[in-house]
Amino acid sequence: MTVTSDIxxxxxxxxxxxxxxxxxxQGICGTCLTPVLEGTPDHRDSVLTDHERSAGNCLVPCVSRSCCDRLVLDL
Structure with missing residues (x-):
């Protein structure tokens, strides 16, 4: 699925x-925290620490985007 930058x-x-x-x-509760299997998340949440963001193995999808063409999540 192709995802545009506005969602x-x-x-x-x-x-x-x-x-x-x-x-x-709104990226503040962490309820939707989801493991990342492949790709680089564009973190826009207030939940993850700097260390968790740099690890890149999870994201808060309600506010986040992708920094690359392919982002694979463990749903």
């Missing part, structure tokens, strides 16, 4: 017909 990862997941548990959808 969040969570919106793209839902458009693809999948679902991720979410609550605040």
């Amino acid at each position: 969040t990862v969570l919106q793209a997941i839902r458009q693809a017909g999948a679902e991720v548990l979410s609550s605040c959808e």
Whole structure:
């Protein structure tokens, strides 16, 4: 699925017909924290620490985007 830069990862997941548990959808609660299997997330949340962001193995999809052409999540 091609995702444009004006939608969040969570919106793209839902458009693809999948679902991720979410609550605040503002990047502050961490309910939707999702493992990243491949790619580089563009973190825009207030949940992850700098260390967790640099590790790149999870993201908060309700506010995040991708820094690369392909982002694979463990849904």
